Amino acid sequence: MRSALKYIVSAVLIAITALIISCSDPAHQSKVVFISAAIDYGPEGEINYLANPPEDQRVLSAEIRALAEGSGEIYEEYLFLEKNGERTFNGTRKNWNHDDILSVIASLDTVAEDLIIFHYSGHGDDDGSLVTDMDISFRLSPERLLDQLENTDGKKCLFLDSCYSGTFIDGGKLADGEVFFGGNLISESFVHALLPSLLMTFSAGHTERSDIWVFSAATENQSSFDSWDGGLPEQENFGAFTYYLASALGYDMENDRAAIPGRMTTITFYDIYQKVKENMDGSLWKEATPQVTLSPVDLVLFRF
Amino acid sequence: MKRIITIILLLYAVSSAYAVHWDPSVSGAVLFSGTLFDSSIDSSGTHWSSVRLDAELDAAAIRFGKRHTLSLPFSVIYRSETGITERMQLAAAFGGELSLRYRLMMTDSAAVSFSGDMAFLWYDTCDAGAWQFGTTVELEYYPIPQIGISLPFTAAWGRDEFTYAIGAAVRIRFWGSV
Numbered sequence: 211m212r213s214a215l216k217y218i219v220s221a222v223l224i225a226i227t228a229l230i231i232s233c234s235d236p237a238h239q240s241k242v243v244f245i246s247a248a249i250d251y252g253p254e255g256e257i258n259y260l261a262n263p264p265e266d267q268r269v270l271s272a273e274i275r276a277l278a279e280g281s282g283e284i285y286e287e288y289l290f291l292e293k294n295g296e297r298t299f300n301g302t303r304k305n306w307n308h309d310d311i312l313s314v315i316a317s318l319d320t321v322a323e324d325l326i327i328f329h330y331s332g333h334g335d336d337d338g339s340l341v342t343d344m345d346i347s348f349r350l351s352p353e354r355l356l357d358q359l360e361n362t363d364g365k366k367c368l369f370l371d372s373c374y375s376g377t378f379i380d381g382g383k384l385a386d387g388e389v390f391f392g393g394n395l396i397s398e399s400f401v402h403a404l405l406p407s408l409l410m411t412f413s414a415g416h417t418e419r420s421d422i423w424v425f426s427a428a429t430e431n432q433s434s435f436d437s438w439d440g441g442l443p444e445q446e447n448f449g450a451f452t453y454y455l456a457s458a459l460g461y462d463m464e465n466d467r468a469a470i471p472g473r474m475t476t477i478t479f480y481d482i483y484q485k486v487k488e489n490m491d492g493s494l495w496k497e498a499t500p501q502v503t504l505s506p507v508d509l510v511l512f513r514f
Numbered sequence: 515m516k517r518i519i520t521i522i523l524l525l526y527a528v529s530s531a532y533a534v535h536w537d538p539s540v541s542g543a544v545l546f547s548g549t550l551f552d553s554s555i556d557s558s559g560t561h562w563s564s565v566r567l568d569a570e571l572d573a574a575a576i577r578f579g580k581r582h583t584l585s586l587p588f589s590v591i592y593r594s595e596t597g598i599t600e601r602m603q604l605a606a607a608f609g610g611e612l613s614l615r616y617r618l619m620m621t622d623s624a625a626v627s628f629s630g631d632m633a634f635l636w637y638d639t640c641d642a643g644a645w646q647f648g649t650t651v652e653l654e655y656y657p658i659p660q661i662g663i664s665l666p667f668t669a670a671w672g673r674d675e676f677t678y679a680i681g682a683a684v685r686i687r688f689w690g691s692v
């Protein structure tokens with residue numbers, strides 16, 4: 211009788227253990243999601259036509275896919291494109307607008323360790339809104355996009371190649387030492403940061419959005435450029451900012467192919483910023499000064 | 515003008531009451547540093563751990579009698595980057611710190627000091643910086659008058675940030691007399 215009871219108890223315990231194990235989630239493999247909207251407002255000849263956004267999307271999606279897969283992560287992409295005035299979504303014809311972009315973001319299945327990279331190449335309005343169509347009713351404001359991203363799990367990195375895109379950047383926790391005059395950068399030094407950062411320490415209010423790092427092509431008062439003649443033949447085929455961004459990520463511009471770094475390498479958000487800063491043409495840097503979210507916490511984009 | 519004269523007279527009175535000595539020193543410290551951010555900066559609530567190195571020059575140090583010292587030490591600080599947590603990493607920072615310190619020699623070889631500190635830290639990663647304000651308590655032991663070892667405990671607050679450090683330091687007092 212006692213032995214039978216022992217066996218019954220053991221069997222019940224084993225069954226309970228098996229049930230618990232089967233209910234636990236499998237280990238989550240981290241994911242990189244690339245969402246890109248690139249608009250040329252075509253066809254060529256239209257007054258607001260931009261030649262290079264489609265190429266910007268092509269090289270960035272190729273490079274980010276290579277980096278994600280090379281670092282052992284799952285890669286997902288959502289490509290909203292307008293080329294020669296024709297709109298496609300992931301290669302299929304679709305007359306999309308910014309509501310579709312927000313819907314994609316809302317539908318993402320991500321967790322805290324996942325990375326969402328949002329890229330935009332196109333016109334920007336005076337208030338920083340993304341011009342997803344020349345019709346004035348189609349504007350994606352910084353608040354709407356950032357609110358949607360903030361409600362999505364994961365770490366978010368925004369690459370914005372548009373005019374006045376610095377509007378997307380919050381006040382931040384740190385102060386840089388940039389001084390502007392007439393819209394252009396005239397000086398940069400830590401000395402210029404001493405007083406603004408002191409005032410910031412005692413000012414009311416907190417930086418409102420966590421887990422979002424923004425890299426914009428220009429300040430909130432500057433225009434960005436569809437292309438820049440920096441002396442390299444291929445440079446004119448890309449947005450001025452995106453050319454340096456893609457290069458900083460590792461894209462082999464000379465041979466027009468994606469490339470990944472060697473082993474034991476970490477690519478962070480501020481690594482990319484410093485590479486763009488180091489390599490960008492000085493005149494372009496003064497007229498369209500790329501801005502970043504200023505935080506002591508760096509975002510690790512890829513690890514090899 | 516009246517105030518300046520009053521201060522000068524007070525200082526003269528204090529220096530007359532005490533033997534006043536110039537008591538400069540240098541020190542180097544290695545500390546374990548922990549940093550916490552407001553959720554608006556870091557939603558993960560991570561305790562960021564790093565190594566901090568301090569090099570201090572305490573040139574403006576005046577000792578009153580045998581026991582009391584007031585000084586304005588200046589330090590150069592380096593705080594290392596941290597490990598990676600949830601795809602994030604606290605970047606390395608370097609900067610300078612100015613303090614107002616009071617040291618009390620409790621015995622001929624043991625002392626305790628209290629200071630109020632203000633530091634500016636610069637993050638090379640994003641070319642930006644921020645201020646911190648805090649306080650340090652340091653327990654000091656001088657096996658010989660010229661050389662001491664100490665245990666500093668520091669706490670500092672910045673915008674949306676709290677950081678603390680605990681470690682060990684070696685101090686060399688140039689004139690080294692008690």
